[in-house]
Amino acid sequence: MNQELQLKLQAYLDGELPDGEAAEARELIARDGEAQALVAELANTSAALAGHEAEVKLPETREFYWSKIQREIARQEAPVAVPEPVDSWAGWAWRRWLPVSGVAAALCAAVLLMVLSGNSPAQLAEAELRSDEMGAYTYSDQQEKMTIVWFYDRGNDSQFTPAPAVANIHRE
Amino acid sequence: MPPVKIMSKYADYTSASDEELVGGAKKGDMGAFEELVARHRDKIYARAFSMMRNEDEAVDLSQEAWVKSWQRLEQFQGESSFGTWVTRIVINLCLDQLRRRKRHRTESIEEMDEESGGVERQMPVVTVNPTERLERGELRKKIEGAMDKLSHEHRTVLVLHEFEEMEYKEIARTMECSIGTVMSRLFYARRKMAALLADLKTETKS
Numbered sequence: 267m268n269q270e271l272q273l274k275l276q277a278y279l280d281g282e283l284p285d286g287e288a289a290e291a292r293e294l295i296a297r298d299g300e301a302q303a304l305v306a307e308l309a310n311t312s313a314a315l316a317g318h319e320a321e322v323k324l325p326e327t328r329e330f331y332w333s334k335i336q337r338e339i340a341r342q343e344a345p346v347a348v349p350e351p352v353d354s355w356a357g358w359a360w361r362r363w364l365p366v367s368g369v370a371a372a373l374c375a376a377v378l379l380m381v382l383s384g385n386s387p388a389q390l391a392e393a394e395l396r397s398d399e400m401g402a403y404t405y406s407d408q409q410e411k412m413t414i415v416w417f418y419d420r421g422n423d424s425q426f427t428p429a430p431a432v433a434n435i436h437r438e
Numbered sequence: 439m440p441p442v443k444i445m446s447k448y449a450d451y452t453s454a455s456d457e458e459l460v461g462g463a464k465k466g467d468m469g470a471f472e473e474l475v476a477r478h479r480d481k482i483y484a485r486a487f488s489m490m491r492n493e494d495e496a497v498d499l500s501q502e503a504w505v506k507s508w509q510r511l512e513q514f515q516g517e518s519s520f521g522t523w524v525t526r527i528v529i530n531l532c533l534d535q536l537r538r539r540k541r542h543r544t545e546s547i548e549e550m551d552e553e554s555g556g557v558e559r560q561m562p563v564v565t566v567n568p569t570e571r572l573e574r575g576e577l578r579k580k581i582e583g584a585m586d587k588l589s590h591e592h593r594t595v596l597v598l599h600e601f602e603e604m605e606y607k608e609i610a611r612t613m614e615c616s617i618g619t620v621m622s623r624l625f626y627a628r629r630k631m632a633a634l635l636a637d638l639k640t641e642t643k644s
Contacts, residue, residue: 273621276628280599282606303563310567311632315600318574320582322484324500325493328476335475335504336468342505 267300275301279308456520464511475504478521482528488597489532491586499535503528525602526612533613536590564632584634592627599624 271294277283278291295301324331406413451459451473462470482503487496507514507524514523572580585593591613598604598612609624610617 269622273625276625277606277621280606300563307564307632308628310564311628311635312600313567314577314635315581315596315631318578318581319484319488319601320578322480322487324479324483324497326497328479331479331497331501332472332475335501335508336472338501338505339508342509 267298267304271301272304275305276308279305279312457516460511460514460516460520463508471508474520478524479504481521482524485525485597485602486528486532488585488601489529489590489594490535491593495535499531500528503531506531529598529602529612533594536594540590564636580635581631584631587634588627588630592623592630595620595623596627596631 274283274287275291275295278288278295283291295305402415402417404413404415451470454462454470454473456474456477459470459474463474479500483496483500486499486503487493490496490499503524506527510527514520517523518526585596588596594613595609598609599606604612606617606620606624609620613620
């Protein structure tokens with residue numbers, strides 16, 4: 267008897283065959299002794315297993331077992347602690363400066379322009395924005411009583427944005 | 439002074455049905471959930487143990503199943519009993535663990551023979567009914583011993599079909615294999631069990 271036939275007999279025993287194939291299996295069992303013996307063995311094994319699974323008891327007390335479950339549920343449901351933002355001058359300045367490498371470069375250019383123009387910071391007046399495509403950042407230092415405004419080219423992806431941006435440094 | 443009647447902390451829940459307890463647990467009642475755990479913990483642990491054959495692993499996986507069942511309570515709509523629903527969770531956890539373990543170990547030649555199939559066709563048919571003249575407790579013990587001798591795959595398919603009464607297609611879906619593979623493994627597992635029980639019965643008689 268080939269494996270396909272053996273598996274078909276098992277499926278018949280388990281009620282997994284469609285009606286037509288089940289009828290064929292019944293006929294085979296009725297006329298073939300080998301098929302009968304195989305089905306009987308499979309049926310006896312299933313009968314031996316049914317209702318005779320070992321009764322296994324949990325080897326822990328109710329309270330101990332539950333305490334671990336409760337602890338794990340609490341751990342998984344605990345809100346994740348979000349670190350408070352650092353609100354110092356250094357943190358604020360770092361957050362402002364870090365993503366704006368182009369702005370830093372523009373500031374350098376602005377300071378350079380100041381030096382080259384011969385003007386002292388106190389003498390600078392307000393400058394006119396030369397381009398609609400320019401953006402501006404403002405930084406005020408209360409301690410130094412200084413306000414810096416620098417401009418950048420919105421359309422330029424390069425880290426260094428050369429002038430014609432003009433910085434306005436206003437000292438109070 | 440009259441005696442003080444001490445109420446068990448479990449008294450409120452022990453008389454409630456599973457449905458009532460599930461309803462309470464869904465609203466966040468931990469006490470109700472604890473009662474459900476107490477009622478079904480042996481069954482869930484036993485299923486994990488039958489698959490893993492290791493006490494510590496079975497305890498860990500059964501507890502993990504309870505944690506997951508708490509998290510997924512809203513998904514339980516009563517299509518099956520609550521105990522059956524949690525049993526399915528622990529079965530899947532056990533299968534995940536067995537798959538992880540299989541990725542990190544080398545199969546023995548015997549296991550490869552079992553996987554490739556064909557061995558079971560050469561086994562002589564067992565004509566003796568193993569349940570005859572064996573007491574219930576003795577038969578259970580013999581079955582446990584025989585189950586230990588099966589590979590994880592064959593034991594799992596036997597557990598799912600014979601003890602969980604799952605159909606072939608559900609077993610295939612659970613074990614992530616084809617129905618043909620389920621049938622082959624089940625056939626091998628049954629024939630191996632028959633041979634083992636027959637040998638054990640022969641030892642008992644002699």
